[in-house]
Amino acid sequence: MAEHEQKVFLPEKVDEQIEASLAPSEMHKQSLDASSQTVQALQRYFSPAEQDAALQRVWQRFAQQRATRRTSSQEQQRAPVQQERRYCMKQGANSSRPVRGGLLAHRLSQVAALIFITLLVGSMGVLFQLASNRRPVVSNPPAVGRSAPSVGPSAPKERMMFALGGGSTLYRLDMKTHQPLWHFQVPGGSLHSGEQVIDTTCYIAGTIGGNQGKLYALDVASGKVRWQVDLSSPLIDYQISLVSFGDTLYLPLTTNGSPAVEALAVSNGAKKWEHRLEGNQVTLIAASDQAVYGEIGNSGRFALSARDGHSLWQKEEEIANVDGIDRGFVVDGVLSVVKNNGLGIVVGYNAANGEQLWNHSLDGRMSGYGTTLLHGMVYVSTIRPPNQGNSIYAFSAKDGAQVWRYQDTATSGSSDPTVTEQVVYFYRYSNGHGGQTLVALNTTNGKERWTYNFHDDNTVEFAPAADNDQVYLSLPDNVIQLLRARDGKPLGSFKAPGPVDPNNRVLLQVVG
Amino acid sequence: MTLDRGNTGTSSAFFPREDDSPCAQLYRHYAPGILAYLRRHVPTQEDAEDLLLDVFLAALEYEPRLVGLAEDEQRAWLVTVARNKMIDHHRWASRRRFFSLEKAESTPDGEEKMPEEVVVHDEEHDRLRSYLQQLSATQQEVLQLRFTAGLRCAEIARTLHKREGAIRTMLSRALNTLRAFYEQKDKGDH
Numbered sequence: 238m239a240e241h242e243q244k245v246f247l248p249e250k251v252d253e254q255i256e257a258s259l260a261p262s263e264m265h266k267q268s269l270d271a272s273s274q275t276v277q278a279l280q281r282y283f284s285p286a287e288q289d290a291a292l293q294r295v296w297q298r299f300a301q302q303r304a305t306r307r308t309s310s311q312e313q314q315r316a317p318v319q320q321e322r323r324y325c326m327k328q329g330a331n332s333s334r335p336v337r338g339g340l341l342a343h344r345l346s347q348v349a350a351l352i353f354i355t356l357l358v359g360s361m362g363v364l365f366q367l368a369s370n371r372r373p374v375v376s377n378p379p380a381v382g383r384s385a386p387s388v389g390p391s392a393p394k395e396r397m398m399f400a401l402g403g404g405s406t407l408y409r410l411d412m413k414t415h416q417p418l419w420h421f422q423v424p425g426g427s428l429h430s431g432e433q434v435i436d437t438t439c440y441i442a443g444t445i446g447g448n449q450g451k452l453y454a455l456d457v458a459s460g461k462v463r464w465q466v467d468l469s470s471p472l473i474d475y476q477i478s479l480v481s482f483g484d485t486l487y488l489p490l491t492t493n494g495s496p497a498v499e500a501l502a503v504s505n506g507a508k509k510w511e512h513r514l515e516g517n518q519v520t521l522i523a524a525s526d527q528a529v530y531g532e533i534g535n536s537g538r539f540a541l542s543a544r545d546g547h548s549l550w551q552k553e554e555e556i557a558n559v560d561g562i563d564r565g566f567v568v569d570g571v572l573s574v575v576k577n578n579g580l581g582i583v584v585g586y587n588a589a590n591g592e593q594l595w596n597h598s599l600d601g602r603m604s605g606y607g608t609t610l611l612h613g614m615v616y617v618s619t620i621r622p623p624n625q626g627n628s629i630y631a632f633s634a635k636d637g638a639q640v641w642r643y644q645d646t647a648t649s650g651s652s653d654p655t656v657t658e659q660v661v662y663f664y665r666y667s668n669g670h671g672g673q674t675l676v677a678l679n680t681t682n683g684k685e686r687w688t689y690n691f692h693d694d695n696t697v698e699f700a701p702a703a704d705n706d707q708v709y710l711s712l713p714d715n716v717i718q719l720l721r722a723r724d725g726k727p728l729g730s731f732k733a734p735g736p737v738d739p740n741n742r743v744l745l746q747v748v749g
Numbered sequence: 750m751t752l753d754r755g756n757t758g759t760s761s762a763f764f765p766r767e768d769d770s771p772c773a774q775l776y777r778h779y780a781p782g783i784l785a786y787l788r789r790h791v792p793t794q795e796d797a798e799d800l801l802l803d804v805f806l807a808a809l810e811y812e813p814r815l816v817g818l819a820e821d822e823q824r825a826w827l828v829t830v831a832r833n834k835m836i837d838h839h840r841w842a843s844r845r846r847f848f849s850l851e852k853a854e855s856t857p858d859g860e861e862k863m864p865e866e867v868v869v870h871d872e873e874h875d876r877l878r879s880y881l882q883q884l885s886a887t888q889q890e891v892l893q894l895r896f897t898a899g900l901r902c903a904e905i906a907r908t909l910h911k912r913e914g915a916i917r918t919m920l921s922r923a924l925n926t927l928r929a930f931y932e933q934k935d936k937g938d939h
Contacts, residue, residue, distance in 0.1 A: 246924040248917035252901045255924075271931040275924055278931070282877045283785075283896035291794065292780055295801045302802075303772070303809055603914065620914060653912070 246272065248620060249579065249602045396704055397434065397457060400717075400733045407441055408734050409460060415717070415731040419460030423451070435481050438463065438503060452488070454506060464506035482524035485509060485543060489519040489531065496533060498541055510546035514539065522565035522574055525588065530565060530572055538574075538591060552591040556582065566610040568634040573615055575608045581619050583630075585637050595637040600628050600644075609656040610634060611680070616661060618654045629654055629661060631683060641683035645676070657703050660686060660722055664701075675701065675710065677725060687725040771816045772809050779824055780805070783831045786897045790835045804831045825904040828894065832908060880927055891919050 246254055258276035269277065398410040405428060407421045422428075423443030433440045439455040450468035455461065468490065480487045481503065488499045490511075496519040500509040516533035523530045528540040528549055540549040556578050565574035572588040575581065581599035586592065601619030608617045615632045626646040632639055645665060655662040661678040665688075675689040702709040703722060710718040715735060719728040783804060787797040807830050808815060815823055881889060887909070894900045894908060902920060906913040 246921040246928070248914070248921045251917055251921045251924065255895065271928045272924075274931040275928040278877060279892065279896050279924075279927070282874060282881075283893060288781065288784055288788075291784060291798055292776075295780070295784070295798050295805075296776060298802050299772075299776070299805050299809075300768075302806060306809070620918065 398702075398709075399434075399439070400735065401428065406735055407439075409439075409457065410733070415733075417734050420734070421453070421455055421460050421462075423453070426451075433479055435479075435486070435503065440479055440486070442468065454503075466501065466506050480521045480524040480529060482526060482529075482543065485524070487521055487524055487529045489521045498529060498531065498546065500529070500543075500546060512541050512546035512548070523567050523572060525567040528588070530567070530588070532574075538586070540588070540591060550591040552586075555593060556584070556596070564608050566615060566634050568610070568613050571635050573632075573634045573637070575603060575615070575617050577603050581617065583615065583617065583632055583637055585635075597632060597637045597639065599630060600642075609654065611656050611658075614640060616654055616656045618663060627663075627665070629663060629678065629683065631661075631680075643678055643683040643685070655701055655703050656680065657722070658705050660703065660708075662701050662703055662708060675708070675720075675725070677708075677722075689720060689725045771812050772805060775808055775815065775823060775827065776805060779827050782898045783827060786828070786893060787831055787835055789893060789897065800831065800834045803834050807834075821901070821904060824898070825900065825907055828898045828900060828904070829908045831898075876930060877927075880930065888919055888923055891916060892923060895920060 254272065255276050258273040259280060396412055398412050398415075400408045400410055405422060407428060408417045409419050410416065411418055421441070423445060426443050426445035428441060428443050434457060437457050439457045439460075440452060441455065442450055442452050444450055451465050452468055453465045454463045456463055466488075468488070484503045486501045486503050488501065490497045490499050495513050496516060497511055497513045498519060498521065499511045501507065502509055514533055516536060519531050519533055521529060521531040522538075524543065526543060528543050530538065530540050532538050532554075537551060537553045539551040541547065542549055556576065559576050559578045565572050567588050570588050571594060572586040572591075574584050574586070576584060580601060581603045582596055583599065584596040585594040587594055599617070599619045603617065603619060608615060610616075613634050615630075615634045617630050617632070619628045619630070620626075626644065628645070629643040630639060631641045643661075653663070657680065659680055661680050661683070663676055663678075665674040665676050673691040675691070677686040677688070678684065679686055701711075706722055707728065708720040708722055708725075710720065711733075712718055712730075715733045716730050717733050718730045720726065721728055780801060784797055784801050787800045788794065791797050791800065804827060808827060811826075815826060818826065881892070890909070891905055894905045895902075900908060902916045903913050905911075905920075906916045909916070
C-alpha cells in the first residue's frame with residue numbers, strides 16, 4: 238500500500254482500515270498514527286457502556302414473554318409489552334410497565350400492537366433503494382428490460398412522474414400540475430422498494446407484518462393492483478432486481494435456502510416456470526427474447542431459457558475478487574455487465590454461450606447503481622480513490638469501445654448518473670466544503686454543458702430525475718426544484734405530497 | 750468494552766448464560782450494541798429497554814429464518830429492526846428522529862473512571878462532540894452504526910437504504926476530516 242494511502246481513509250477500503258486500526262496489536266501500541274487515533278477515539282466515544290443490569294432486565298422480560306407465548310395456544314393475543322405501554326400512554330397514563338387491564342383494554346392493545354407491527358419493519362425501506370432502482374427518461378429504461386432498445390419491450394408512450402413520500406406512499410403525479418393522480422399504500426404494511434415501470438405496469442414491493450414481502454403490479458393509469466405475489470425471501474435482504482422482456486417478468490428468489498429464478502406472466506402474475514440453482518443469492522442482470530441472465534453470488538454467471546427455464550449455459554467467474562455486480566444489457570448478441578473487483582470493470586460476454594469477449598477496466602470503483610443503457614451506449618460512473626474525483630464513461634455496449642470519458646478531479650465523488658437523450662446529470666460532491674454541484678454533460682460527447690451549485694453539502698443525496706425539458710431536484714421538506722434542461726435555469730418549485738421527514742427526501746422518477 | 754466485527758458489543762459477563770436458544774445467542778452477541786444504539790436515539794433508558802425488548806420479540810417471531818442467515822445478515826436484520834422501531838417510536842412520540850449528541854453523553858450504568866481518565870475522556874469527548882455536531886443526522890448515524898452497532902458499509906447501506914458507495918464516501922470523508930485534528934495535534938506535540 239502506498240504511503241499516501243496509509244494516511245487517508247479510502248472509500249473502497251474504509252471497512253478494512255477501521256478494522257486494522259482496532260486490531261489488538263494496534264490497540265496496544267504506544268505510538269499511534271493519526272488514522273488509528275481517529276478510529277480508536279471514535280470507538281471509545283461510541284462504544285456502549287456496560288449495561289449488564291439493563292440487559293438483564295430486558296432479557297428477563299423477554300424470557301417471560303417467550304414463555305407466555307410458548308404456553309399459549311393463542312399466540313397472536315400476546316402483544317409486545319411496549320405496545321401495551323404505548324396504548325396506555327395514549328390513554329394518558331405514565332406507567333412504563335405492562336398493562337394488565339380489562340378485556341377491552343387488552344383487545345385494544347392487541348389492535349394497537351398489530352397496527353404498530355405492520356408499520357414497523359421495513360417502514361424506511363424506500364429511501365435510497367429507489368435511487369438505486371430509479372431510472373431516467375430514456376426510450377427504454379434499463380430497469381425495465383435492460384435489453385437493447387431494438388429488442389426490448391416497448392416503452393411507455395406517456396411521460397409519468399412518481400414520488401415516494403414518507404416511506405409509505407407511492408404517488409403518481411400529473412406532469413403539469415404536479416398533483417397526485419393516484420396513490421398506493423401497501424394494505425396493512427409498508428413500501429419496501431422503489432417502483433419500476435414496465436409498459437403499463439408499475440411494480441413495487443412492500444412488507445406486511447415483519448418481513449413478509451409482496452410484489453405488487455399496479456396499473457399505471459389507475460394505480461389499482463392488477464395482481465400480487467408473495468416473495469419468499471425476507472424483504473430486508475431482498476434486493477429488488479426485476480428484469481423483464483416481452484410478456485415475462487423474472488424474479489430472483491430464495492426458496493428453502495436455495496436461490497431460484499421465477500418467471501411470471503406480466504399480464505396476471507401467473508408462474509410460468511421456476512428454476513433452482515446451486516450456490517448463493519441470485520442476481521438477475523438482463524433478459525432478452527431468448528434468455529434471462531444472472532449471476533450466482535460473485536462466483537459465476539448463467540443463462541436460462543426464456544421459454545421454459547432450462548439451463549442454456551453456466552460459467553465460472555474468470556475475474557478475481559469480484560465484489561459487486563451492477564447490471565447488464567444485451568445488445569446485438571453481447572451481454573455487457575458492469576462489475577467491481579477493487580476497481581470497476583465492464584465485461585462483454587457472448588450471450589449465446591457465456592464466453593468472455595472483451596473487458597474494459599475503469600479508473601475507479603463504480604459509484605453506485607446508476608449504470609444506464611441508452612441507444613446502445615452504456616453510461617457508468619466511478620469514484621477514484623483516495624478522494625481524487627470521479628469519472629463518467631460512455632461505452633459501446635457491443636464491443637466495449639470507449640466513446641468518451643468525463644473526468645473530474647476536484648471532488649470526492651459523485652452521485653449515480655441520470656441519463657437523458659441530450660444530457661447526463663450527476664452531483665459532484667465537494668470534499669466537505671462549498672456545497673454540491675449538479676453537473677450537466679452532453680450525452681453525445683461528455684462535454685460539460687452547465688452546472689448548478691448547492692450550498693448545503695447534504696441537501697441532495699439522490700441523482701436528479703429528469704426528462705428532456707426539465708430537471709427535478711429533491712430538496713428537504715418535500716420541495717422539488719425545477720431547472721430547465723437546456724441551461725440549468727431555475728424554473729420554480731413545487732411541494733410533493735406525503736409526510737415530511739427531516740432526514741428523507743421525496744424520491745422522484747420520471748419515465749416515458 | 751471493545752467492539753469487533755463479529756461480536757457487536759458483547760458484554761463480558763451476562764446472561765442468558767445457560768440458554769442456548771438462537772434468540773439467546775443473538776442476544777448475547779448483539780443486544781449490547783443495539784441497546785447502546787437505541788439509547789443514543791431515545792430520550793430515556795426505559796424507552797431504549799422497551800425497544801430492545803421489541804427487537805428481540807420480533808427476532809423470536811422470525812427465529813427460524815434468522816437461524817439460516819449468516820452472522821452479518823443476522824446483525825443487519827436486528828439493527829434494521831431496531832432502527833425501524835426507533836423511528837416508529839419517534840413517530841408515536843411526535844418527536845424528531847434524532848436527538849442532540851448531548852443526550853448521548855448520558856451513559857446509564859456506565860463504569861466509573863479514574864480522575865485522570867476522566868480528564869482525557871472529557872477532552873476527547875469535547876473534541877469529538879464539537880466535530881460530530883457539525884455533521885448531518887445521516888452522517889452521525891452512519892458513524893453510530895459503524896462504531897456502536899459494528900456494521901460494515903454494505904450493512905449500513907442496507908440498513909439506511911442508501912447506496913454502499915455513498916456510505917463509503919460519507920464514512921471515509923468523516924474519518925479523514927476528523928483525522929486532520931489528530932494529525933495537527935501530533936504536530937503540535939512534536
